[in-house]
Structure formats: C-alpha cells, structure tokens
Amino acid sequence: MKIIVFGAGAWGTALAASAAGNPLAQHEVQLCARDAGQAQAMQAQRVNARYLPGVAFPPRLKVSAFGAQESAGADLLANGVDGVDLVIVATPMAGLRDMLSRLSACTVPVAWLCKGFEATAPSASFGLLAHEIQAQVAPNLLAGVLSGPSFALEVAQAQPTALVAASAHAQVRRALVAAFHSPTLRVYANDDIVGVEVGGAVKNVLAIATGLCDGLGLGLNARAALITRGLAEMTRLGVALGAKSDTFMGLSGLGDLVLTATGDLSRNRQVGQALAKGQTLQEAVASLGHVAEGVYSARTVVQRAAFVGVEMPIAQAVLDLLDGRLQAAQAVGQLMGREPTVELV
8 A cells, every 4th residue: 555644743653654664564655744854854864753762764664744835745735645545644633624624635545643622713612523624624535533542652663552443434444454454553443433533532631630640649449430430421422422332442432541541651641640749731741742632632622511511520620720720639629529429421
C-alpha cells in the first residue's frame, strides 16, 4: 500500500514508522511535517528528535513537508494524494477541520488519529466530535478513525499493541487493517465510530482525575472506584450520542481508559499528579513539553454532556479543578460527598 501521514508529532510518526517497518508488508509510507525545517532534519537524521528521540526510521519511510502557506505544501495536499491508497491525518483536533476541508475531494480512505471534541465556537453550545466535523466540511469522504490504548513510544519501539479501526464504511476499516496490522500491532475493525470517538475524548479527562487521586495518595481502592465510575460516565455520554454500549467495554473504551489512567507515560495522568502536589495548571502543563488533551477536553466534554442531559460528576470535578473553582482535596470531597445512589451505568 501507499500511505501518506499528515502530521509528524509523536503519534503520527510512530504509526508511520510502524507501517513502513512492517516486515510482512511492502508499504510505501510518506510522513509529512507542517514545519519544513523539521521535515528536512528528520529526513537527514532519520529520526524525529523533537518527539521520538532515539527511535530510528525504517528505510521505507520517506519524509516531506506540507503547510498552509508554502506552495509546495499546498500542492502536496491538493495533488499529493493521487495514487495513494490511504490518507492519515495526524494533526491535533484543532487542525482537523482545516485538513479535512483541504482533503474534501479525496476519493481514497481518510482516517484521523486525534481524540477529543473540537473547541466550542462562540455561537455554538458545544464542540463537535471528529466525525461530526467531517460531516460538515467533507461529507463525501470515505472516512474513519484509528484509536485505542497506545503510547506512541511503545508503538515506535514495536512493543505489542492493539488498536481499533472505526468507520461506517467497510472500505475504510479494511484499509486501516491492511495498513497497520502487523506482528506487533493488532488492529480490530468496528463500525461504531461514535462510541470509539467518545471513548477517546473522555478517557483523557478521567485520567487527570486518576492522577489526582494517586498524587494525593488516596490508595488503590479510590483509583479502582474512579476508573469504574468514570467508565460509567463515558458510557452514558456515548449512548446518549448514539453509540453502542458494548463499545465501551472494548479497546477504545475500557482499554484506553485503563492505559491513560494508570500508565506512567500518560501526560493527562501526570497533570493530575502535578496538581495534587500543589502545582498550578500552567506549571503542570509547562513541565510536560507536550499537549495533555484532557486539559482542553474537560470543558467540551462537560458542555456536550450538559446539552444532552447526561450527568458526569467526575468530569465536572476535573473541570472545576482546572478552572480553579476547587482545590485538589475539595474535588475529592465533592465526589465522595454526593448522595447515595444505586449502581447504574
């Protein structure tokens, strides 16, 4: 297959390298960075020193540049997908709308990697999931998402990982499986794109809560309770938006939540731990050097839940903490002080 990946952050780079290095396939993979200087450095050094230092590129991985301003980048987006079998958009959620607009005439499968809700527009009540953005700006695309429990570094190092390829189109699901399934990366197909995207959006917010719990030293009982009740919140929101409840017991739901809430490589978990130690939000984010998606997703998750009438007390407590309305201990007290109820999803 010929695969092009737009976006050379850690995750885009890791997947591009994984596909290009698959010993059972002969994929031709092109990794495109928005920054021309970064692209030149990666091509020369054969490593992404900014996001995945020490992970060498396989020989079949090519690197180039694209961008909104450079004519070469514009030409690449307009014409560079000719002859390509699969297009991957590996930009952050904030860049997805523009990328899908520019790829709207593409006739081959397109899939994105970003997780979360789009930032709420001034005139809107809530932000959109990725597939909802695509329905607005590129409704004719054969599109989907690749998601699931995965740290970019481990995928780049060829450590065993399982992902889910979600789309309403069987052609997209087949393309994603063919592109990325390998001896170290197992890809499952799923037609519930709503559930897969809700899981990817909400788990980052819940990971902040779990990091806070662990940072305060509240114990493993508290961690288990947060993860379990967080899964219930995620499921309630997903079902309200049209997802299948079973999806949340799979890789993009429970799997991604457990990884992000407990893994030491999780940036969202690290934010919660830093806040528990008394750091400000600005200090916590600055110390990461990378984006922690849950910091930006908390508000959009709570807004969407409120719009559809879904109660999400853990996500609300995280938002109140991030906005400075609650201190760390107060957030825990607020959750523990809620009225008794029955255990229902």
